[in-house]
Amino acid sequence: MKLVMKFGGTSVASLDRIRHAASLVESAARTHSVIVVVSAMDGVTEQLIDLSSAAGRGDEERCRELLASLRTHHLAAAAPLGVADAVSQMLDRLSTLVGGILAVGECTPRTADAVVAFGERLSTLMLGAALKAETFDGAAAGIVTNDRFGEADPLMELSMFQIRQRLMPLVEGRRVGVVSGFIAATQHGVTTTLGRGGSDYTATLLGAGIGADEIWIWSDVDGLMTADPRLVPEARLLDRLTFAEAIEMGKFGAKSMHPRALEPAAAYAITVRMKNTFRPDGPGTRIGPSDPAHDSPRPVRSVPILRSMAMITVGGGGMIGRPGTAAAIFTALAEARINVHMICQSVSEAAISVVVSRAQVERARTALTRAVIAEAGPGTAGGSTPGLHLDVLDNIAIVAAVGEGMHGTPGVAARVFGAVARENINVTAIAQGSSERSIAFAVSHEAGPRAVAALHREFNLSEGSS
Ligand code: ASP
Ligand code: MG
Numbered sequence: 001m002k003l004v005m006k007f008g009g010t011s012v013a014s015l016d017r018i019r020h021a022a023s024l025v026e027s028a029a030r031t032h033s034v035i036v037v038v039s040a041m042d043g044v045t046e047q048l049i050d051l052s053s054a055a056g057r058g059d060e061e062r063c064r065e066l067l068a069s070l071r072t073h074h075l076a077a078a079a080p081l082g083v084a085d086a087v088s089q090m091l092d093r094l095s096t097l098v099g100g101i102l103a104v105g106e107c108t109p110r111t112a113d114a115v116v117a118f119g120e121r122l123s124t125l126m127l128g129a130a131l132k133a134e135t136f137d138g139a140a141a142g143i144v145t146n147d148r149f150g151e152a153d154p155l156m157e158l159s160m161f162q163i164r165q166r167l168m169p170l171v172e173g174r175r176v177g178v179v180s181g182f183i184a185a186t187q188h189g190v191t192t193t194l195g196r197g198g199s200d201y202t203a204t205l206l207g208a209g210i211g212a213d214e215i216w217i218w219s220d221v222d223g224l225m226t227a228d229p230r231l232v233p234e235a236r237l238l239d240r241l242t243f244a245e246a247i248e249m250g251k252f253g254a255k256s257m258h259p260r261a262l263e264p265a266a267a268y269a270i271t272v273r274m275k276n277t278f279r280p281d282g283p284g285t286r287i288g289p290s291d292p293a294h295d296s297p298r299p300v301r302s303v304p305i306l307r308s309m310a311m312i313t314v315g316g317g318g319m320i321g322r323p324g325t326a327a328a329i330f331t332a333l334a335e336a337r338i339n340v341h342m343i344c345q346s347v348s349e350a351a352i353s354v355v356v357s358r359a360q361v362e363r364a365r366t367a368l369t370r371a372v373i374a375e376a377g378p379g380t381a382g383g384s385t386p387g388l389h390l391d392v393l394d395n396i397a398i399v400a401a402v403g404e405g406m407h408g409t410p411g412v413a414a415r416v417f418g419a420v421a422r423e424n425i426n427v428t429a430i431a432q433g434s435s436e437r438s439i440a441f442a443v444s445h446e447a448g449p450r451a452v453a454a455l456h457r458e459f460n461l462s463e464g465s466s
Helices: 015-029 044-056 060-078 084-104 110-118 118-131 158-173 199-210 243-251 259-267 325-337 358-376 412-422 448-458
Strands: 002-007 032-038 133-137 177-180 181-185 191-193 214-220 241-244 271-276 285-288 305-315 342-345 351-357 389-402 429-430 438-444
Touching: 002 015, 002 199, 015 032, 015 060, 015 118, 015 214, 032 118, 032 158, 032 199, 032 342, 044 060, 044 084, 060 118, 060 181, 084 118, 084 177, 084 285, 110 118, 118 133, 118 177, 133 199, 158 199, 158 271, 191 271, 199 259, 243 259, 243 285, 243 389, 259 271, 271 412, 305 358, 305 448, 325 351, 325 358, 325 389, 351 358, 358 389, 389 448, 412 438, 412 448, 438 448
Parallel strands: 002 032, 002 214, 032 177, 133 177, 214 271, 241 285
Antiparallel strands: 181 191, 271 285, 305 351, 305 389, 342 351, 389 438, 429 438
16 A cells, blocks of 8 residues: 555654654555655644744844754754754754844745744654654655745645655555655745645645555544544544535544645545554545445534634625625625624625624724725614624634435434524534535523534434444
8 A cells, every 4th residue: 555644743742652653664564655745843833833933033142042952952852863963953044044034134935834844844753763764845845835924825736746756766665654744845945834734735745646545644543433532522533524614623633634635535536544653553534435334324423623813803784785795795804804703694784794703803994994994984773774784703613413314314404403492502603614514603602502402412422423
């Protein structure tokens, strides 16, 4: 079998963890061709982001502190692995780069990517040493992106072609290669990153490029669950999910992979397995193409929740029957780089609501006030006078019921909202995608966990095996 194995930050967080990851690769490599993808050591990306912003604002002391702690942390693992010199030289290059940023007094997104990329370069060097294997950064492995620094998009055809060219010799020769996750480069060779959590994306891109049979995502969780076990103690591990289900769960922030990372695997129908490095013999969760012979018949498989959300409603008579308001709203939010989690419009056309994270609500409010409200003038609720106004619900949760089996099954929504109503929970907004794989709704922050528990019971998710 051709395998891609990706290790997350906690799976390479110390010398012991790196050695353990290496032993998992070695045992798989006895019977399979393995390409390894690795994240930065746990917490390192956060420190590097902190470092780039400290350098950009001229905070030399904070930079010195962070550089020293990165050095101590990495050398503790690098020395026993015999790569202390190489790691130390790499950290010297990082210090030089930070010195340059301090001298210029600003850190552009392009430069920030150059700084953040060091996390994966360092971990790759160390895991490569533990495995005595050839190492590649993402660009050397063939991933080319546009120049949207911080969250670059791969140029698919070129990347697929190059990945095949660069990695197939290893795969065919049954040699293990270690590739740094998360980082890539533009066509001109400028370093880019694929966005937070982007190493999973690297893994699926490489899997698609080499035509892998499976992609194994190693982390510190057993797999995906029917609900957050902190909210529902009887929550169960899900043994298999379809891509559509996993993508929906990822959107709702469940401990899943980023939906973007699942796309290459779904497009090339490559099975993804989520596995726990701390319990490697556990069954994990298998994510694959929909397969009527094996898919669970249950209409709802999982009940994820997104907390700390806020809902902004743009309403008023000024938008009724007048095209362009929705475009203005979403353009303003996109330009402010606000991530929209849910969208609802009333049929009367007198209100559009968007759900964003609480961390972004003030920026969203400012952007909408400037671009939409100021244009149309203030109005009143319900649209009795023309003009537009904003309402913000500051602390809400989105709860979702996710399942492939609800597609084309009548009565699921009635069960969902019946269960919530019996708990006396007020539903503020509802969204169902036309894909019919999830039903999501907004409730107050306090009611969120109760709604999750109610749905978990309604659909008997603690019982059975699928
Ligand atoms: N190191 C990056 C991050 O923490 C990428 C990854 O771990 O997937 O976001
Ligand atoms: Mg990380």
